[in-house]
Amino acid sequence: GDSVTQMEGPVTLSEEAFLTINCTYTATGYPSLFWYVQYPGEGLQLLLKATKADDKGSNKGFEATYRKETTSFHLEKGSVQVSDSAVYFCALSDLGSGGSNYKLTFGKGTLLTVNP
Amino acid sequence: DAGVIQSPRHEVTEMGQEVTLRCKPISGHDYLFWYRQTMMRGLELLIYFNNNVPIDDSGMPEDRFSAKMPNASFSTLKIQPSEPRDSAVYFCASRPGQGTEAFFGQGTRLTVV
Numbered sequence A: 001g002d003s004v005t006q007m008e009g010p011v012t013l014s015e016e017a018f019l020t021i022n023c024t025y026t027a028t029g030y031p032s033l034f035w036y037v038q039y040p041g042e043g044l045q046l047l048l049k050a051t052k053a054d055d056k057g058s059n060k061g062f063e064a065t066y067r068k069e070t071t072s073f074h075l076e077k078g079s080v081q082v083s084d085s086a087v088y089f090c091a092l093s094d095l096g097s098g099g100s101n102y103k104l105t106f107g108k109g110t111l112l113t114v115n116p
Numbered sequence B: 001d002a003g004v005i006q007s008p009r010h011e012v013t014e015m016g017q018e019v020t021l022r023c024k025p026i027s028g029h030d031y032l033f034w035y036r037q038t039m040m041r042g043l044e045l046l047i048y049f050n051n052n053v054p055i056d057d058s059g060m061p062e063d064r065f066s067a068k069m070p071n072a073s074f075s076t077l078k079i080q081p082s083e084p085r086d087s088a089v090y091f092c093a094s095r096p097g098q099g100t101e102a103f104f105g106q107g108t109r110l111t112v113v
Helices: none
Strands: A003-006 A011-014 A019-021 A023-026 A032-038 A044-050 A056-059 A062-065 A075-077 A086-093 A104-106 A110-115 B005-007 B010-013 B019-024 B031-038 B042-050 B053-056 B065-071 B074-079 B088-095 B108-112
Touching: A003 A086, A003 A104, A011 A019, A019 A110, A023 A032, A023 A086, A032 A062, A044 A062, A104 B042, B005 B088, B010 B019, B019 B088, B019 B108, B031 B074, B042 B065, B042 B074, B053 B065, B074 B088
Parallel strands: A011 A110, B010 B108
Antiparallel strands: A003 A023, A019 A075, A032 A044, A032 A086, A044 A056, A056 A062, A062 A075, A086 A104, A086 A110, B005 B019, B019 B074, B031 B042, B031 B088, B042 B053, B065 B074, B088 B108
């Protein structure tokens, strides 16, 4: 079945540091890939997405590139801010066998804390 | 659009009581999902609907849990009887179609004492 594996947290960085959160996936079809962010006490919000190989999703300084050869979708940001402190989720949506699977599969989430 | 709306935001109930969580998806979205989030298990998919029909309920933990979607603008998740281990944040999400992102509600924090 489909699965998403992302790096264990928590991740603690100083402001302006470089961020990488690794994400790899297993899928039976040709999935769409997503990064979601969850701020304290809130629901998940879409951060960025990519729908085909070599696509780069970007938003708010965050980037992730869909790498089919390595089945990866790592999240990066060149200079994090205190306001980026949140939980980040990698997710995939796969049509699966017969095109009947429309659910989103999430990783376990990575807690990021950015200190001033 | 106001987004996905969940109610209540917080619920505290005693063990054995019935709990009903409510969700209004975004208008025009064909898919609705119920997730549960805990520290131990992370984000778990409980059930999802397509055009008001339950498609996959394999994530529903046991018979105490049930979900309905009587129309395109409303869904409920019911727990009867509730137990302390059901304490979690329950999220509802909707999406317009396959391959698209899901939009999440603010969640309902359930505490069963």
